[in-house]
Amino acid sequence: MNPAVSEATALVMTRLIKRQAEVARAVQRHLASDIADLRGDPEILELLASSVEGNVDTIFHALRHNISLENIEAPTAALEYARRIAQRGVPMNALVRAYRLGHGMVLDVAAEEISRAGLDPETGFAVFERMTTVTFRYIDWITQQVVVVYEDERDRWLTNRNSARALRVREVLATDAGAPDALTTALGYPMRRTHLAVVLWCPSESGSEDGLARLEQFLREVAEAVGAQGDPLFVAADRTTGWGWIPLSPNTAAAVAGNVKQFVAAHSTAPRIALGTPLPGVDGFRRSHRQARRAQDVAIAGDTDGVTAAGDPGLAAAALLGGNLDEARDWVADVLGPLGCDTDNDARLRDTLRVFLRHGNSYKSAAEELNLHFNSVKYRVLRAEDRRGRPIGDDRLDVELALLLCHWYGTAVLTPG
Structure with missing residues (x-):
């Protein structure tokens, strides 16, 4: 220089x-x-x-x-x-x-x-x-x-924070662990709100290394879309699964499942999602999570994409009945006979019969829901009875429950065609 x-x-x-x-x-x-x-x-x-x-x-x-x-x-x-x-x-x-x-x-x-x-x-x-x-x-x-x-x-x-928070969350889920305000401070999440529990998971074959980060980000996007009253809580359940909670106001809770389904339907790369029902307080935090876990079990067994919500008609009963799928499959075969076969034609007959029975044997109401002609519903109901091999009246409740299992679990409880 x-x-x-x-x-x-x-x-x-x-x-x-x-x-x-x-x-x-x-x-x-x-x-x-x-x-x-x-x-x-x-x-x-x-x-x-x-x-x-x-x-x-x-x-x-x-x-x-x-x-x-x-x-x-x-x-x-x-x-x-x-x-x-x-x-x-x-x-x-x-x-x-x-x-x-x-x-x-x-x-x-x-x-x-x-x-x-x-x-x-x-x-x-x-x-x-x-x-x-x-x-x-x-x-x-x-x-x-x-x-x-x-x-x-x-x-x-x-890593340390999430590990500590995940441990605290599991304590809350397992026991009556702490007052709402103390838990709010510990978890950084408003425990006095109404909670929508969410389980998010990626298919195991996806092989994504940033899967958990993607799940957490998607939970945030869902929370924003449904008008959450604060930041959602996310903890990792395993390498490909996350547990989440979205804080809601009572005014938005009733329609939240439909709003989540609408949001997810617009995103082709969305993970699979199971929802609990919105419930208040610490006890609601736990109960909604248990419901979401049961909905996840049904979704996995039935290989269901998109959103499976605990509040969907018949899902809670199907989750309880499907605790042992091997026994459920045998029982469905006993109740439905050939109607419980895994064929496209039997699937159409089962869906029509399920809707018909849910509407109190009303061909007209069933036709409106299925967007079919009155006579088409009547024909399919008669064909369903023929496939089963016996009338429905004597054991109608069993038939409805078996149809419910078929609807939610699909191939897992059906007889090979």
């Missing part, structure tokens, strides 16, 4: 080092004011100030004494600040943006000091060019350091 430029750089940096504390305070105030994500409690703001001071001190002295960047270490406060904001969920881009803004302010102050130093234009330009080159290299290097620390801490902290 030109001796004159080196001497001028040392002069300017000596002047800047005297203003170091002032520069650091100005940068800290500007960052906290301009980047909303960096505002926080006094402790985190104090650590931001220490991080700025550490970076300013490091780069100023590196320039003053011509220290190579290969021979410096990242300021301890800067690394710790990256860890703390990772724990608080501050976006990484806010951290990187802070370094860019801080760099710009430092260069502005440097330009002022170069001007005040009375250097000739050529030397002044050379000094500023050197300072720009070195500081850009430093910002590139330090941001790589803090980003690595941020990502490592975020992964570690989320």
Whole structure:
């Protein structure tokens, strides 16, 4: 480097080092004011100030004494600040943006000091060019350091937090563990609300490495779509399954299952979903989850896509009856006979008979629901009785329950065609 430029750089940096504390305070105030994500409690703001001071001190002295960047270490406060904001969920881009803004302010102050130093234009330009080159290299290097620390801490902290939260959730599901307000604080979820329990899972053959992250994000999207009264709660049940709860107001609870189905139907890549019914308080938190788990069992056994809701007509009874599918299959065969075969024609006959019986033997009402002609319903009901081999009247309840099992479990309880 030109001796004159080196001497001028040392002069300017000596002047800047005297203003170091002032520069650091100005940068800290500007960052906290301009980047909303960096505002926080006094402790985190104090650590931001220490991080700025550490970076300013490091780069100023590196320039003053011509220290190579290969021979410096990242300021301890800067690394710790990256860890703390990772724990608080501050976006990484806010951290990187802070370094860019801080760099710009430092260069502005440097330009002022170069001007005040009375250097000739050529030397002044050379000094500023050197300072720009070195500081850009430093910002590139330090941001790589803090980003690595941020990502490592975020992964570690989320793992620990989610593990602790999942353990607490399982305690709540298993026992009467704690008062609502205490649980709200522990879980970060409003336990006094009405809760819609959700089970989300990806098909095992999907092989997605980010499956749980996708499930959590989809739960958030569903919660927003149905007007949740707060952030949903998500915990991992296993590698491909998540348990969730959406806090609702009583006014939106009644229609929420239909709204979830509508939302999911519009997303071709949606995971499979099982819903409980919306129920209030801590006990509702548990009961809705149990319902969602039973709905999931039915959906898996019946290989059902989309949304399976505990409030769907007949599902709760089907879940109880389907506890042992081998016995259920034998019983369905005994009750329905050939009508319980796994063929397309028998499926049409079963669905028609099921709707007919649910409407109190009304051909007209069944025809309206099935969008069929009155005579078509009557013909199919007669054909269903013929396939069964005996009339329905004597054991109508058994027939209805067997048809219900066929509707929800499909092939799992049918006789091969």
